[in-house]
Amino acid sequence: DAGVTQSPTHLIKTRGQQVTLRCSPKSGHDTVSWYQQALGQGPQFIFQYYEEEERQRGNFPDRFSGHQFPNYSSELNVNALLLGDSALYLCASSFPTGDGGYTFGSGTRLTVV
Amino acid sequence: LAKTTQPISMDSYEGQEVNITCSHNNIATNDYITWYQQFPSQGPRFIIQGYKTKVTNEVASLFIPADRKSSTLSLPRVSLSDTAVYYCLVGDHQGGKLIFGQGTELSVKP
Numbered sequence A: 001d002a003g004v005t006q007s008p009t010h011l012i013k014t015r016g017q018q019v020t021l022r023c024s025p026k027s028g029h030d031t032v033s034w035y036q037q038a039l040g041q042g043p044q045f046i047f048q049y050y051e052e053e054e055r056q057r058g059n060f061p062d063r064f065s066g067h068q069f070p071n072y073s074s075e076l077n078v079n080a081l082l083l084g085d086s087a088l089y090l091c092a093s094s095f096p097t098g099d100g101g102y103t104f105g106s107g108t109r110l111t112v113v
Numbered sequence B: 001l002a003k004t005t006q007p008i009s010m011d012s013y014e015g016q017e018v019n020i021t022c023s024h025n026n027i028a029t030n031d032y033i034t035w036y037q038q039f040p041s042q043g044p045r046f047i048i049q050g051y052k053t054k055v056t057n058e059v060a061s062l063f064i065p066a067d068r069k070s071s072t073l074s075l076p077r078v079s080l081s082d083t084a085v086y087y088c089l090v091g092d093h094q095g096g097k098l099i100f101g102q103g104t105e106l107s108v109k110p
Helices: none
Strands: A005-007 A010-013 A019-024 A031-037 A044-050 A053-057 A064-068 A074-078 A087-094 A108-112 B009-013 B018-023 B032-038 B045-050 B053-056 B061-064 B070-075 B084-091 B104-109
Touching: A005 A087, A010 A019, A019 A087, A019 A108, A031 A074, A044 A064, A074 A087, B009 B018, B018 B084, B018 B104, B032 B061, B045 B053, B045 B061, B045 B070, B070 B084
Parallel strands: A010 A108, B009 B104
Antiparallel strands: A005 A019, A019 A074, A031 A044, A031 A087, A044 A053, A064 A074, A087 A108, B018 B070, B032 B045, B032 B084, B053 B061, B061 B070, B084 B104
């Protein structure tokens, strides 16, 4: 099953460091969205990429940036990590119109110490 | 995007039917209603989507009244493995961002 693949699954970083998370979308999907999920909360939208461009962005600071590659895979970069950035980071892929729903990966658990 | 309200938690027993109701009073004409299921340390999983009346698939049914100001996710004969958080989302189905609330934590007991 060519679902959404995220790496790494777990990560521990020190405050002030930078981190890069990776996502490979479901086969056939070309749109990738990133979400942050704090413990006990619903996922919060960070941004969405389509055709290698950021198409939509949520209420996150510029420390959060991303990239989409020609093969539709994507990266999420977070600079100057804060303790509050500790969360589960989820990647979701879809068609541009959202038809058929979004397929989420299992996420990357980021812990900032 | 329309805001949704759903119960924080629900308890049920194996074999029972579970109905989770979501309120979305400000739903727009173009909005669809979508439900996701999330297990701990996993991403949400699409369950069902509808616009009006009733939609049924192999795992659930979605009931939407004529005014579309609420919707009910129905899970027939739940099992322990249905213990999860269920999210109701409302959006224009144009592939944009998904707005998640806190969801309903369903606990199924033996």
